[in-house]
Amino acid sequence: MNIVLLGAPGAGKGTQGDILAGKLGVSKIATGDLLRAAVKEGTPLGKQAQEYMNKGELVPDDVILGIVEEKLASRDAAKGVIMDGFPRTIAQAEAVDDLLSARGSRVDKVVTFDVPDGELVIRMLGRAQVDGRSDDTPDTIRKRLEVYRSETAPLISYYKRQSVVTSIDATGTIDDVAGRVESALADL
Ligand code: AMP
Numbered sequence: 001m002n003i004v005l006l007g008a009p010g011a012g013k014g015t016q017g018d019i020l021a022g023k024l025g026v027s028k029i030a031t032g033d034l035l036r037a038a039v040k041e042g043t044p045l046g047k048q049a050q051e052y053m054n055k056g057e058l059v060p061d062d063v064i065l066g067i068v069e070e071k072l073a074s075r076d077a078a079k080g081v082i083m084d085g086f087p088r089t090i091a092q093a094e095a096v097d098d099l100l101s102a103r104g105s106r107v108d109k110v111v112t113f114d115v116p117d118g119e120l121v122i123r124m125l126g127r128a129q130v131d132g133r134s135d136d137t138p139d140t141i142r143k144r145l146e147v148y149r150s151e152t153a154p155l156i157s158y159y160k161r162q163s164v165v166t167s168i169d170a171t172g173t174i175d176d177v178a179g180r181v182e183s184a185l186a187d188l
Contacts, residue, residue: 001026001080001188002100004087006155007113008148009141010120010127011170012177016113017084019178020185026079029071031064031086036133038067053135056143058151061091072099080108088152093159110159111184113170113177117145 001024005013014030021028035053038046045067052059068086071077087093100106115123121141128136135144159165166184170177 001109002083002105002107003080003185004083004096004107004110004159005085005113006110006152006159007170008115008117008120008152009144010124011113011115012123012174013084013113015174016170016177016181017082019174020181021082023182024080024082026081027071027076028082028084029068029077029086030084031059031068031088032084034067035059054140056135056140056147058088058147061089061095064088064092065095069095069099072096073103078103087155090154090158093155107159107162107164109185109188110155110165111181112156112165112167114167115170119171120145 003020005017005020007013014033017028017030035046035049039050039053040046045063048063049059064086072081083096087096096107121138124136124141125138127133135141156165168177168180168184170180
């Protein structure tokens, strides 16, 4: 079962992705986490990605596809995967479709996380104080929300054409949202 968690930065995809991966016993592919680990280790990939991340821009598609291709093709992923923060562009979504269909699989469900912009900003500023993420500054947050609207939100229509989208209200407690995610997947 392949599930995409889609929503603006700060919508809670990471937290819910971890909960869901635990419940379903499948792995989670979170490109943001993979990139932050590469930046921390100072790898060539990390150095290349850091500049984009600090500006709140998207890392180029070829770089992203380079890091996820192997993971999506792995034996572990054959059971299914939870994708968090990926795909983020139509080109990435098309590449995922191609990679999955090559092994007779597909994106089974896309859960979109709806949170008002004002709350997203409050959550990200709060997270900045706890995690110290270098891209959780007011200017970068504004840029990331803009990039989400222009580059990533069009994926909702892309997946609606495949009839796999369920939208949930992602405000409230972590448990409330986890319950809504579970209901969204009930028909799978
Ligand atoms: P995230 O933790 O998912 O919010 O990602 C943090 C940053 O990493 C983003 O603002 C982008 O710069 C970069 N990033 C993460 N995932 C992707 C992706 N799938 N495509 C392009 N850039 C990404």
